[in-house]
Every structure is written in C-alpha cells, then in structure tokens.
Amino acid sequence: EEQEEDVLRELRLFLRNLTERLMLDRRFKAFVKPVDIEEVPDYLMVIQKPMDLSTLLSNIDEHKYVTIKEFMSDADLIWQNALEYNPDSDPADRHIRHRACALKDTMRVIVRDELDKDFQRVCEEIRESR
Numbered sequence: 001e002e003q004e005e006d007v008l009r010e011l012r013l014f015l016r017n018l019t020e021r022l023m024l025d026r027r028f029k030a031f032v033k034p035v036d037i038e039e040v041p042d043y044l045m046v047i048q049k050p051m052d053l054s055t056l057l058s059n060i061d062e063h064k065y066v067t068i069k070e071f072m073s074d075a076d077l078i079w080q081n082a083l084e085y086n087p088d089s090d091p092a093d094r095h096i097r098h099r100a101c102a103l104k105d106t107m108r109v110i111v112r113d114e115l116d117k118d119f120q121r122v123c124e125e126i127r128e129s130r
C-alpha cells in the first residue's frame with residue numbers, strides 16, 4: 001500500500017546516493033561503465049554476469065531492488081568480476097584488484113554506517129509479503 005511505496009522510495013534514494021558517491025570516486029572510474037567488449041574481447045568468455053555502477057543506477061530507477069540484500073548481490077558482482085578477470089600477479093591486475101577491494105570495503109562501510117537496521121527489516125518484510 002502507500003506506506004510500502006514510501007519505504008521503497010526511501011530505499012531507492014539511499015541506493016542512488018550510495019551509487020552516485022561511488023561513481024564520483026576516481027578510484028572506481030573503471031567500474032562506472034560496462035567493461036568495453038571491443039577493448040576486452042574475451043571478457044564475456046570469463047564473466048557470466050557483468051555489472052557496473054551505471055547499470056546499478058538504471059536498475060534502481062527500474063525498481064529492481066526491494067531490499068539492500070538484492071542490491072548488494074548485484075553490486076558485489078562488480079568487484080567479484082574484477083577479481084575473477086584480473087587474477088595475475090602483474091601490476092595492472094594487482095592495481096584493479098586493489099581498487100575492487102576498495103569498492104567492496106567502501107560499499108560495506110557506507111551501508112553499515114548509514115542504513116538503519118530497522119529500515120532494512122521493513123524492506124525485507126515487504127519483499128516477503130510479495
């Protein structure tokens with residue numbers, strides 16, 4: 001009902017603000033847009049589910065996420081894919097893995113510090129009721 005839509009609107013505001021802050025962080029420039037398949041032709045042979053910050057933003061606006069868990073499941077793909085596709089010990093791979101780990105840590109700290117636990121539970125109850 002209307003109160004539920006108010007809750008989901010507030011979740012979307014939080015998720016948009018989080019995603020936009022990550023997009024502005026220059027450490028995460030490589031994660032802003034989908035990996036360019038023309039530049040990285042074998043990418044889709046290695047990575048089954050590509051994800052990036054712009055796609056997250058589109059998903060938010062399409063009301064894809066009803067809980068923080070659903071959002072984090074997609075958001076985690078960004079750094080998980082980067083670790084999987086860039087496993088080697090050369091400096092370029094190590095650099096993108098370092099940025100991937102920074103993305104993982106930064107997201108988790110923002111969610112832990114800024115998303116109210118009771119609010120998360122209300123979102124979970126809306127998901128379970130649908």
Ligand SMILES: Cc1noc(C)c1-c1cc(NS(=O)(=O)c2ccccc2)cc(C(=O)O)c1
Nearest residue numbers: 030031034035036039040081082085086096
């Ligand atoms: C993400 C990601 N996952 O695997 C890799 C590899 C990256 C990644 C993606 C991008 N952006 S891009 O796909 O548009 C591009 C790739 C190669 C040359 C020019 C552009 C940049 C970088 C980077 O290190 O700068 C790394």
